[in-house]
Amino acid sequence: MTTLFWEEEIETLPRVGLESIQLRRLKHLVTRVYATVEPYRRKMDAAGIKPGDIQTLADLQKLPFTYKDDLRDNYPFGLFTVPLDDVVRVHASSGTTGKPTVVGYTKKDIETWAGLMARALTCAGAHRGDMVHNAYGYGLFTGGLGAHYGAECLGATVIPVSGGNTKRQITIMQDFGSTVLLSTPSYALNLAEAMDAMGVDPASLSLRVGIFGAEPWSENMREEVEKKLNIKAVDIYGLSEVIGPGVAMECLQTRGGMHVFEDHFLPEIIDPDTGEVLPPGEKGELVFTTLTKEAFPVIRYRTKDISRLFYEPCPCGRTLVRMEKVTGRTDDMLIIRGVNVFPSQIEHVLVGIEGVEPHYQIVVEREGNLDTMQVRVEVSEEIFSDEIRVLENLAKRIKIEIKDLLGVTCSVKLVEPKTIQRSEGKAQRVIDNRKI
Ligand code: DLL
Numbered sequence: 001m002t003t004l005f006w007e008e009e010i011e012t013l014p015r016v017g018l019e020s021i022q023l024r025r026l027k028h029l030v031t032r033v034y035a036t037v038e039p040y041r042r043k044m045d046a047a048g049i050k051p052g053d054i055q056t057l058a059d060l061q062k063l064p065f066t067y068k069d070d071l072r073d074n075y076p077f078g079l080f081t082v083p084l085d086d087v088v089r090v091h092a093s094s095g096t097t098g099k100p101t102v103v104g105y106t107k108k109d110i111e112t113w114a115g116l117m118a119r120a121l122t123c124a125g126a127h128r129g130d131m132v133h134n135a136y137g138y139g140l141f142t143g144g145l146g147a148h149y150g151a152e153c154l155g156a157t158v159i160p161v162s163g164g165n166t167k168r169q170i171t172i173m174q175d176f177g178s179t180v181l182l183s184t185p186s187y188a189l190n191l192a193e194a195m196d197a198m199g200v201d202p203a204s205l206s207l208r209v210g211i212f213g214a215e216p217w218s219e220n221m222r223e224e225v226e227k228k229l230n231i232k233a234v235d236i237y238g239l240s241e242v243i244g245p246g247v248a249m250e251c252l253q254t255r256g257g258m259h260v261f262e263d264h265f266l267p268e269i270i271d272p273d274t275g276e277v278l279p280p281g282e283k284g285e286l287v288f289t290t291l292t293k294e295a296f297p298v299i300r301y302r303t304k305d306i307s308r309l310f311y312e313p314c315p316c317g318r319t320l321v322r323m324e325k326v327t328g329r330t331d332d333m334l335i336i337r338g339v340n341v342f343p344s345q346i347e348h349v350l351v352g353i354e355g356v357e358p359h360y361q362i363v364v365e366r367e368g369n370l371d372t373m374q375v376r377v378e379v380s381e382e383i384f385s386d387e388i389r390v391l392e393n394l395a396k397r398i399k400i401e402i403k404d405l406l407g408v409t410c411s412v413k414l415v416e417p418k419t420i421q422r423s424e425g426k427a428q429r430v431i432d433n434r435k436i
Contacts, residue, residue, distance in 0.1 A: 003127065004317070006119035006154075010263050011318045018319065021263055023057050025291035030054050030063070033297055036081040039074055040066075040299065060266065060289060061277055065300045071101040071241065080104050082295050092140040093240045100140075103240050104295040110149065112292055113243050116261055117150020120249035123259065123318075124211050124234045126180045128155035131206070133178035135187060136214065137163040137425050142244025143214055147182045150246060156180070163187060163424040166194045173205050181210040185217035185225060185233075186427035189358055192228035193422075202230040209252065211236050213245060215426045216326050216344045220351035222255075224358055235325055241301050242288045248323050254314050257322030264292045267323065268300070269309050272330045283308045285330055286323065304330045306342075332430060334364060336371045339408045343429040346375060349401045355383040355394060359420040366434040373410040375402065381417050 005011050013021075031051040033040045043064045044050070053062060071079060080087065087104040105113065126132065132151040136143030144162055151158040159176055161169055163183070169191060172178065181188065188210055195202055207229060213236035225233045237258050238245040247265050248258035260267050265288050269278045272285040286303045308324040328342030335341070343362055351358050357378040365372045375398065383394065395412040402410055421428075 003122060006115075006122040011119070011259075011320060013263075013319055015319060018262060019057060022266055022291060025263075026057065026060065026266065026289065027051070027054055029289070029291060029297055030299070033081060033299060037079055039070065039079060057266075060268070060300070063300055065275065065287065065302050066298050067302050068101060068241070068304075072099050075099045076102040077104065079298075080295055081297060082106060087295050089145075090140075091142045091145075091240055091244065093142075101241060103142075106294040109243075109294050109296075112264065113146060113246060114149035114153040116243065116246040116264060117146055118153040119261065120236055120246045121147075121150055121154050121156070121180070121211070123249045123251045123316075124180070124209055124236075125232075125252040126151075126154060126156060126209065126211075130154075130156040130179045131177050132156045132158045132180045132182065133161060133169070133173060133176075133207075134158055135161055135163055135169060135181065135183035135191075136245070141425070142238070142240045143182075143184075143425075146238070146244035146246060147211075151180075151182075166190060166424075167198065170195055170198060170200055173207065174200065177206040179206050179208050181207055181229070181231070183210070183212060184214045184423065184426055185212040185221055186215060186423040187425065188212055188225050188229060188233075189221075190422045190424070192225070193418075195229075202228065205230075207231050209234065213237055216328055216342075218344050218348040218351060219325070220348050221358060224351050237323065237326060239303060239305075241296075241298055242290055242303075243293065247288070251314065251316040251318060253316040257310060257314075257324055259314070259318050259320040260309070260323050262320050265290055267309060267321065269307070272304075280309055280311055283324075286326075306330060306333075334362070334373070334430065334432070336364065336373050336408050336410075339406060341373070341406055341408060345406060346402060347429075349398065349405055350375075350377055353394070353398060353401070355380050356398070357417065359422070360429065361420055362430045364430065364432045364434055371434065373408065374413055375410050376413045376415050376420065378417055378420055379414045384414075384417055 034051045047064050086106050088107050089105045092100040092102045134147050138144030210231045210233045222233050234250040236249050238247040248260040250258045268287040269284040278284045286305045286307050288301050290297045305326045307326050360377040363374045398412045
């Protein structure tokens, strides 16, 4: 029943074949977008580029970038390439500032997406017969419905449980025999904690694999979730502007980087400051061009996510390029006294320390001209009831390890178990109180 691939031919296509598909699709896309979307046409005209100038994949670099602000400026439907009559669904991402960004799908887009999510689920070893516990939020967020249609397309049974109501989720897992869990990694930890409180042994459940994404998570966090839920954990990446979940997916065999579904999404890595495309293997900002989307294609969309593309062959047999786990975003990178700090680096340190729970928050303040960073972290019940000296030593150790890794001095505040707010979707890790 288990198959290794969803679309073997395309997933294992030699690069020349893949690149020829990409080029054909790219030319078609640019021609269509130029003809139908005024803001894209204006930008291309300003850059002196016509669709006919795209003759090779490298010519992609001639095209202007698309930014989140372009979506906001054309809110809500200004970048759609088809009449609204042909749009069968919209999603939106909330964003912390300003208007949300709205994306649309034709009937064919929804089918493409479901197929890609079925491909992603297969990559994670899911199959027909699986009981897919979908705890991604349903609604305007793409996680819930995106994964839902993919699991149905795969032929698995979906439990559309959405986020929240954590105790009930665990009862459902027990009673329905959930085998595949889909959620954010922070919510997975929340579930593990609730199981513990309810006296439910994860080994007594049927869960086999967790497909976690929608927020950054470290390798240490992976180990932690795997141990606590007695499962294998794989990473899934996507963003609403590009399609939603199902842009890239880790394979269960290797669990080392996510295969980008390149027949649909063309990735580039650029230097976020200069916009220059970087050579394979270098770290920078991910940029995506959608090759097959009808209602809402994007050309060179700046994701702000930081990653790396690597072309080494994967033992699973897929030839699709892999992207490294996203370590952070150009916009959640904190600059503390001139040093670049990503919350995921702090998480990496914390999760590696015994007695510390993976629930943390980073609070940044500015005192005079000086930035200060405080890491608030929960400790386990046992440690918390220990002597003051033990707590002091623990705080000191965290401080030293963060200093060693990042070169930044921070203060560490150990807080009581269960005092940092639990997430039901994406966790909020940073509180930046600097007014800059
Ligand atoms: O989070 C889509 C999604 C749903 C992906 C479910 C995976 C699973 P947005 O709400 O538009 O879409 O947020 C997209 O989330 O630019 C990244 O910064 C972050 N992100 C998504 N997946 C990962 C991941 C969905 N695996 C933004 N690792 C992206 C790190 C991720 N960050």
